[in-house]
Amino acid sequence: MGVSRLDVFYRRLLLSKLFIGGWGKPEDLKRLFEFRKVIGDREKCRSLVPEDYPVHIDKSEERSDCHIHNGYFISPLEHLVPGILPPEAVKARFQFIVPKRWQKNRPVCVHLAGTGDHFFWRRRTLMARPMVKEAGMASLLLENPYYGLRKPKDQLRSCLKNVSDLFVMGGALILESTVLLRWLEKEGYWPLGMTGISMGGYMASLAVTNWPKPIPLIPCLSWSTASSVFTTGVLSRAVNWSELEKQYTFNSVYEKEIIHLLEYCGVDSFKMAQEPVSCGSSESGEQLPGLTGHSLQTVDRFFTLTSRRETATDCVQHFGQTQSKNRVKQTFSSLTNTGMSSDPQRCFKASEAQPQEKQGAFFQSSQGSRLHSEAISFMKGVMDECTHMANFSVPVDPSLIIVVQATMDAYVPRTGVLSLRDIWPGCEVRYLNGGHISAYLFKQNVFRQAIYDAFDRFCLKYPHHSH
Secondary structure, three states: OOOOHHHHHHHHHOOOOEOOOEOOOHHHHHHHHHHHHHHOOHHHHOOOOOOOOOOEEEEEEEOOOEEEEEEEEEOHHHHHOOOOOOHHHOEEEEEEEEEOOOOOOEOEEEEEOOOOOOOOHHHHHHHHHHHHHHHOOEEEEEOOOOOHHHOOOOOEOOEOOEHHHHHHHHHHHHHHHHHHHHHHHHOOOEOEEEEEEOHHHHHHHHHHHOOOOOOOEEEEOOOOOOHHHHHOOHHHHHEOHHHHHHHHHHOOHHHHOHHHHOOOOOHHHHHHHHOOOOOOOOOOOOOOOOOOOOHHHHHHHHHHHHOOOOOHHHHHHHHOOHHHHHHHHHHHHHHHHOOOOOOHHHHHHHHHHOOHHHHOHHHHOOHHHHHHHHHHHHHHHHHHHHHOHHHOOOOOOHHHEEEEEEOOOOOOOOOOOOOHHHHOOOOEEEEEOOOHHHHHHHOHHHHHHHHHHHHHHHHHHOOHHHO
8 A cells, every 4th residue: 555645745845844953952851751651651640640630711602502611720740840841831721612412421522632733723623513513522622732822932833843842742641631531520521532633643542541441542643653753754854854863973962871761672673673664563565755775774773772682571571561461472472483583682683794785785875874874763762762652551441442544644654563453452443545634634524433433332331320
């Protein structure tokens, strides 16, 4: 299956660069990686956010079919990792769209914003208002840090200034979603669920991994990690690689200290090291645009740079849940049986022992090409650390998850990336024909139907009287 030409064309229309400020402060990255170890374990997070965390409604208005309430609260991330959020993002803002008449129960779906979705108009118009009409379902729209009124003054439009900003956004949204879900529970709304499109789907997925109860989750046009989005997807062309390469080269703290804090060591990393083009538990075999000779070798470089000594058994421990462990062990076993070493160091020693001409053009490339590869490798490492779903707890009931994905998505590559089916056994994946942009523009009704189906599944499995 190929990639959508519309996705590629649309990306070319956007000229602004991502991460013009670079990786972010090394001390911020260190704090974020340490915090990820806490937020990635649901049991450790049970007491992070108080049950009665204060939430305020400061404005309400009436429409023909619904009430719209605007509210705010202080992001818990400001208390837990002080100073990591920009001042403008400390106050979390949301909009709550409530039907005038409920059809059945009092269901609420929390929507997290996708890339470029500032303020609330887009989600309110395309999803929340139709959901009121079609299903009598309320929607709570949370504004992402770095967007709308939470956007730093020195940020250009939706372009995050630093790579670390994406991780700050994720950590904040996990905690803020917990605040809102608890508030909605306390107010008597039921059932509750979460959704998001593109980046919003990633963020909703991260939030649900941290929620201690069964909950419907509907991530649309997102997948198991954001690393492929910025290293092999069409958005990789918008990344300011020259600044990232320069910082990685001249500030040794990234290679000497930060790279050793990265814990994610997944099956997809091993497979990509061997088969960078057509590998992995991917759901499709498409060739992705923007892949160059040196970028195809990036994961090899990542393990070479990290000098890890983890065996397959060590790596399995990062998956956290018994079901995932069994699946990963089976995968590692199959890799070993096909002649692939389960020890990354052994793999690379074998590679180094081959004749020079067999090691590929990567090792003969120019200094600039090598630096670019190292920057891409580091990007994959830090992105997997903070966004790979296998680095977080498995949601309490994966059967309540309905993933909606596009078959020709050039923004969210699935080639060489661990499938969500492997990470969340029992989840459902639905495919739309077409790419990322066409699905977003023309398939919002499919996203809404997946939401209704997931909520119905929840109500059948967990009736209200047992709530």
